[in-house]
Amino acid sequence: MDGIGTIGRGEVTVRDLSKSFTLNGRRLDVLRNLHLDVRGGEALAIVGPSGCGKTTLLRVLAGLERPDSGQVRIDGQSMEGVGTDRSVIFQEARLLPWLTVLRNVAFGLEVRGVTRAEADRRARHCIRLVGLAEFEAAYPRQLSGGMAQRVGIARALAVRPRILLLDEPLGALDAMTKLTMQEELARIWREEKVTMILVTHDLEEAIYLADRVLVLPKDRGDVPQLIEIDLPHPRDRSAPPFVALRRRLMAGFGLH
Amino acid sequence: MTYQILDAPALQSGGASSQRADVLRRRRAGVAFALRRYGLLAGFLALWQIGAMLGWINPTVFPPLDRIIAATWTGLAGGALLDDIAISLQRSGLAYAAAVGLAIPLGLFMGQIRAVEQALDPILQFFRQTSALALYPVFILLLGLGEASKVFVIFWATLFPILLATIGGVKEVDRKLIEMATSFGAPRGTIFRRVVLPASLPSIFVGLRLSATTALLLLIAAEMIGANKGLGFQVMNAQYNFQIPQMFAAILLLALLGLTANAALVWLQRRLCRWADLAR
Numbered sequence: 001m002d003g004i005g006t007i008g009r010g011e012v013t014v015r016d017l018s019k020s021f022t023l024n025g026r027r028l029d030v031l032r033n034l035h036l037d038v039r040g041g042e043a044l045a046i047v048g049p050s051g052c053g054k055t056t057l058l059r060v061l062a063g064l065e066r067p068d069s070g071q072v073r074i075d076g077q078s079m080e081g082v083g084t085d086r087s088v089i090f091q092e093a094r095l096l097p098w099l100t101v102l103r104n105v106a107f108g109l110e111v112r113g114v115t116r117a118e119a120d121r122r123a124r125h126c127i128r129l130v131g132l133a134e135f136e137a138a139y140p141r142q143l144s145g146g147m148a149q150r151v152g153i154a155r156a157l158a159v160r161p162r163i164l165l166l167d168e169p170l171g172a173l174d175a176m177t178k179l180t181m182q183e184e185l186a187r188i189w190r191e192e193k194v195t196m197i198l199v200t201h202d203l204e205e206a207i208y209l210a211d212r213v214l215v216l217p218k219d220r221g222d223v224p225q226l227i228e229i230d231l232p233h234p235r236d237r238s239a240p241p242f243v244a245l246r247r248r249l250m251a252g253f254g255l256h
Numbered sequence: 257m258t259y260q261i262l263d264a265p266a267l268q269s270g271g272a273s274s275q276r277a278d279v280l281r282r283r284r285a286g287v288a289f290a291l292r293r294y295g296l297l298a299g300f301l302a303l304w305q306i307g308a309m310l311g312w313i314n315p316t317v318f319p320p321l322d323r324i325i326a327a328t329w330t331g332l333a334g335g336a337l338l339d340d341i342a343i344s345l346q347r348s349g350l351a352y353a354a355a356v357g358l359a360i361p362l363g364l365f366m367g368q369i370r371a372v373e374q375a376l377d378p379i380l381q382f383f384r385q386t387s388a389l390a391l392y393p394v395f396i397l398l399l400g401l402g403e404a405s406k407v408f409v410i411f412w413a414t415l416f417p418i419l420l421a422t423i424g425g426v427k428e429v430d431r432k433l434i435e436m437a438t439s440f441g442a443p444r445g446t447i448f449r450r451v452v453l454p455a456s457l458p459s460i461f462v463g464l465r466l467s468a469t470t471a472l473l474l475l476i477a478a479e480m481i482g483a484n485k486g487l488g489f490q491v492m493n494a495q496y497n498f499q500i501p502q503m504f505a506a507i508l509l510l511a512l513l514g515l516t517a518n519a520a521l522v523w524l525q526r527r528l529c530r531w532a533d534l535a536r
Contacts, residue, residue, distance in 0.1 A: 062439055082441050094436040098454045098531040111442035111450065139531055159440065 009040025009075060010085070010162035010195030012061065017070035019056055030056045034070070034224065036214065040162075043189055043196040045206035048216035049253065054199045055167055057216070061197060062088045062165050074163065084112060087156040091168045093148035095140040101127065101151050102136040108159045119158075126154040129188065146177035150184070157192060164189075166198040170205065182208055186234060203249045207242060208235050215252060225252070319501045327501035328508055337490065341509060344486045347403065348475045351410035355467060359418035360460060366419075367426025368452070384420065388413035389477055396482070406478040413474045414467035421463025425456030458532045461525040468517045472510060487513075 014036040020029045030053040038044050046054045059065040061072060063082035072079040074086075087108065095104045102120065105127055109119035127133055130150040140148055149169065156164060169185075170178045186209055189196050200206050206213045207229055215225040227249065231241055301321060307313045308320040331337035366373045392409045399405040429452050437447045479488025487506045494503035 064435060064439060082439055084441060088436075088439040090432070090436065092432060094432050096433060096451065096454070098529070107437075107450070108440040111437065111440050111446050141531070 010038075011040045011075050012036070012038035012163060012195065012197070013071075013073040013076075014038075014061075015071045015073075017057075017060065017072065018068050019053070019060060019065065020068055031060075031067075036224075038195060038197060039211075040075075041193055041195055042212065043198065043210045045198045045200055045210035045213045046216060047200060047203060047206050047213055047249075049218045050201070052216040052218050054216050058088075058165050058167050058197065058199045061163075062086060064088075084159065085161060086163045086165055087159050087161040089149075089152055089156045089164065089166045089169045091171050093140070093145075093152040095148055095151055095155075097140050099139075100136065101132060101138050101140075101143070104140065104151055105154045105158050108155050112159065122158050122160075123154070126158040127151075129157065129191070130154045130184065144177075146173055146181060149173065149181065153185070153188070157188065161194060163195045163197065164192075166196065166200075168199055168201065171201065178202075178205075183234070185209060190233060203253075204237065204246055207231075207245050207249065208237060213249065215249075316500060319504065323501045324504040324508060327499075328505035331502065331505055337487075337505065337509065340485055340487050340490050340506070341513075344475055344479065344488065344513070347406050347478070347486065348410055348471045351407045351474075352414055352467065352471045354407075354411050355414040355418055355471075356464065359415050359463070360422050363419045363422025363460075364426055364448075364453070364456070367423040367456070368448070373423060373427070380416065380420065384416040388474055392478065392481070401482040406475075406483070409478050410471050410474045414471045417466040417470060418460070418463040421466070422456065422460050425459025426452060428459065429455040458525075458529050461521065461529065465518060465521050465525075468521055469514060472514045472517070476510065 014034055017031055017034040017036075018029070019031045020027055022028070030051075034057070046057060048054050056065060060067050061079075063079065063086070074083070096107065099107065102123055106116075106119040106123035109122060110116070114122075124133075124136070127136055130153055132147060132150055132154065135143065135147065140151070143151065149172075153169070166185075170181050173181060182205055185196075189209070196209075198206070198209060210229055213227045213229060215227065217224060227245075229245065231239075231245070235242060304313075304318065305321045308315045308318050328337070366376060388409050391412065392405070395405040395408050395412070399408055433451050433455065434447055437451050442450070475486070476488035476491065479486035480492045483489040487510050490506035491503055491510075494500070494506060
């Protein structure tokens with residue numbers, strides 16, 4: 001999986017980004033004049049109370065939502081809509097139920113015109129990466145929630161994105177599976193050296209996975225905060241610095 | 257090719273004796289299943305036969321089954337009923353094929369474009385609620401008493417179930433799957449071919465099976481009016497001539513035709529939508 005470094009490093013620059021929705025005739029500013037610099041290869045977590053616009057920001061970065069104004073640049077180039085340099089992992093696995101695991105993982109490659117043989121080869125590699133090699137021929141409804149989400153992750157990795165966008169990817173999983181998957185994501189991120197932008201409502205998950213945490217405020221007047229997580233990988237959830245960071249972050253949300 | 261439970265450990269295999277017991281148990285389960293499923297039908301047929309022979313029921317109206325089967329066999333072997341089957345199949349087949357050929361592409365198109373669907377839905381609902389049989393006189397006025405009006409009335413009745421099922425199927429495709437495909441940069445055509453079409457197939461099949469039943473129903477009605485061939489005509493004709501076994505022979509063949517059509521569609525559905533839970 002090399003060659004990623006030569007194309008670009010997966011830097012994201014957001015300038016003056018604004019997005020609003022109209023809800024019941026009322027204008028709702030979800031994002032207002034947001035500035036953000038994501039370094040290439042970094043893991044950035046976006047947290048904030050519900051309604052703070054974290055998912056909207058991710059959807060804008062994915063190209064699934066158009067911003068009202070402002071600019072998004074990826075490796076210096078202006079971003080227009082969806083692109084081959086990014087892929088999205090959604091909260092639900094969103095697998096096509098009529099395709100096997102292998103065909104689901106190859107789906108992203110096939111729609112981009114990669115030949116079947118090459119798509120299969122890359123899909124198999126990514127299925128191994130998420131530890132599902134034995135389940136290539138299984139259908140989605142034969143998989144558990146955690147396994148299905150792994151397939152979704154493999155599908156996103158198969159297209160070799162520079163930037164991986166994750167929209168609460170583990171939010172629907174049970175607590176045990178979630179912990180395993182967090183370790184899995186940390187490992188994949190280290191091995192694949194992609195930029196990872198992760199929206200989550202789980203502060204511990206943010207500290208466990210991210211280099212920096214962006215805290216979006218509920219009140220649009222407040223300034224978003226960026227918090228450096230300067231802990232070595234792999235991280236120990238019960239180490240004093242980890243616990244201290246979590247306490248600080250939770251206090252910021254008024255939790256104790 | 258289907259693993260049902262992936263996490264369950266493989267069943268422990270025992271010795272030869274337990275294997276034999278296994279075969280025996282499976283055979284017994286098979287018999288029990290056949291009894292549960294077809295027992296009532298077999299009982300009904302037996303009661304008919306015995307009842308007609310012993311005079312519990314009027315044998316001139318309900319002749320014993322052996323005479324009905326004999327009449328069916330004579331009709332088929334002599335070739336008299338084969339002609340009727342052929343013309344009936346031709347009428348319903350032609351109408352059904354035309355309905356499928358028009359309704360599926362139109363439904364796929366309408367389901368995708370909201371404005372078109374919204375504009376056409378009221379008129380579709382209106383047509384659907386108008387009984388095809390009630391319109392049959394109109395079709396006869398327009399197309400004459402020949403083949404055209406017969407085929408057209410069947411076509412009309414089979415068109416709407418397929419059309420509405422197809423539209424419904426397309427409309428109910430999970431938007432999240434479409435968004436997923438979009439996020440990989442799939443163009444519209446690819447999304448249609450690889451997401452929308454397979455996702456709406458189960459619903460399309462519901463329409464196809466409903467319409468197959470309707471096609472045979474309308475066939476009989478159409479053939480009872482102004483026809484001189486066909487299974488529906490034979491039912492009427494045999495009744496006029498008081499050839500009751502022959503009448504039942506035609507009815508039996510119609511039922512078999514319906515069962516065959518449904519079985520063929522179920523088979524096709526199983527092949528194409530193996531991934532979906534079949535409704536049974």
